[in-house]
Amino acid sequence: MKWSKLVTLLLVVAVFAALAGTTTTKLWKGIQLGLDLQGGFDVLYQVQPTATDKVTPEGVIATQQALERRANAFGGSEPNISIEGTDRIRVQLAGIQNQDEAKRILGEPAKLEFRAPDDKTVLLTGADLKSNARYQQDPNTGAAVVAVEFKEPKKFEDVTTKYLGQQVGIFLNDKPLSKPKIETVISTGQAVITGMANPQEATRLAQLLNAGALPYPIKELSSMSVGATLGQAALQKTLYAAVVAFALIFAFMIVVYRLPGLIANIALLMYIYLLLAVFDGLKIVLTLPGLAALVLGVGMAVDVNIIAYERIKDEFRSGKTLLSSVIMGQKRSMRTIIDANTTSLIAGAIMFWFGTGQVRGFAIAHMISILVTFLTAVLLSRWMLQLLIRSNLVKNPWWFGASKKGAAK
The missing domain is CATH 3.30.70.3400 (Alpha-Beta Plaits)
Structure with missing residues (x-):
């Protein structure tokens, strides 16, 4: 037995298990959900x-x-x-x-205007205000007002000087809010807007003024x-379907391919973890179609291993040793795997280029899943299987889906 190969394999699995066990929840919570999943x-x-x-x-x-x-x-x-x-x-x-x-x-529209006493001549607009409008309560009357500050206090000072003792109209979207009388020249550039019915209306106007017309x-x-409750229900049902799909796939791979199936399942868990890390790290919004694409990608990731394992069985039938069958089977299946995934990648790119909205969300998740599949199913899975074979821990071909006589099981 070659202990170095076995130790390397066990160390890789242990490191991944520790990493996934401590960070998966954090990664999932860090993923931004689309409106169809959280409302x-x-x-x-x-x-x-x-x-x-x-x-x-x-x-x-x-x-x-x-x-x-x-x-x-x-x-x-x-x-x-x-x-x-x-x-x-x-x-x-x-x-x-x-x-x-x-x-x-x-x-x-949030078109704010300060107009002359004739209600026609525009003196100042919302564009002249700083982005620090805020709701306040009038200390004398208790009414809701919006405190504003002008970018150029001199312009407001000139207006208050010219129209001292007169009423200046304040209009929002061509509708009068108030017509305060200018009692004194204001040189600080600060003013308040009255005419709001309640604090909520004043707060909303302040937000609009800060955002600009x-x-x-x-x-x-x-x-x-989409209501928040409906979005949460859709998320739970999709995740439940994903768990069921994962369980069936795991069982199928173990029953049909035995130890290589176990390796494929470990690689599949790595695939899921890397997808979460990519979505969290790149701040990609996860939508319901995108989540469906990721679940679909699980089947595609397993397909890569199935293609390789069936090719390995063919090599073993021809009389090669177990190690030679694994090496040649992986090598000769690579072209088929690359071609199949490349066409899927092209289809995803076309959907992203011509699609909009949820179609693009599906396309993004689809393409990311394919790229992660190459890393986990094509590289990591093959490397781990070779480590297991070269360790000589298990020599019975039955554990690799083949009979001792060289016939595939």
């Missing part, structure tokens, strides 16, 4: 031209950035906001509790919402 909504907007401006590519990008700033204020998972076509923007937000309120905030109005074309 959220998907909205497709169309950027609309204004009376004076046509929609331009730069304007669409600016609108996307404004929507992203608003989405970041919700505090859910990282938003996915992408441009589709020439004038459409898709917003995907997961982990949002009040979906209706979030959609209302996203679609609101939308450069163009937007129109909702379609939307899809």
